[in-house]
Amino acid sequence: MICFIRKRPALQIGRHQVIDYDTSWLGDALRRAAQAAEREDFPFVDDIRSGIETYLESRCPLQLLPIDELYGRMKRMLEKIGCEGIAEKLQPLAPPVTVSLQQAAAEVGSGFEIGFFSRLDADLRELRAAGVERIAAVGLRDCVLALCGSTDWDSGCDRLCSELSEFLGLRGVEIAREG
Numbered sequence: 634m635i636c637f638i639r640k641r642p643a644l645q646i647g648r649h650q651v652i653d654y655d656t657s658w659l660g661d662a663l664r665r666a667a668q669a670a671e672r673e674d675f676p677f678v679d680d681i682r683s684g685i686e687t688y689l690e691s692r693c694p695l696q697l698l699p700i701d702e703l704y705g706r707m708k709r710m711l712e713k714i715g716c717e718g719i720a721e722k723l724q725p726l727a728p729p730v731t732v733s734l735q736q737a738a739a740e741v742g743s744g745f746e747i748g749f750f751s752r753l754d755a756d757l758r759e760l761r762a763a764g765v766e767r768i769a770a771v772g773l774r775d776c777v778l779a780l781c782g783s784t785d786w787d788s789g790c791d792r793l794c795s796e797l798s799e800f801l802g803l804r805g806v807e808i809a810r811e812g
Contacts, residue, residue, distance in 0.1 A: 641689045642698040646727050647759040654728035656686045662726035669722035700727050700763055725764030735772030738779040746780055757804050769807045
């Protein structure tokens, strides 16, 4: 079952779903498109963003909305109001996404570090391609323990934690502090 936050559908971004999101990133995407179309005087960004927000909250029949479908609708809407140049320049921008390292480790299995890093790298590339600029990772400690096949932290866990932290840092992923 999908739980609605503010009555908005969950957004499908790659393999990930974002449930709790604001809509400020939509305004940013519209502003960038207007600038790229050399329409920096475009005064309707907030009105269009508000209209999209209203659609998401009260008119969207879907429980899960793929981000590319949302942008397709936005482009068609811009074209209908005579803003074809802005519609052409509209590039996907997505809300921040949180990635569960523990879940990713569970999917590849313990002792399979190379597969884990390869899978994580592919996930991060997919998110970036979908327009995600802010990615946070959670579950670092549990992920490391799972990959090491251990219940107790040891020097191997320290090594892997350091490698994983560096890997994420090089890709601009924020590591969320654990409780």
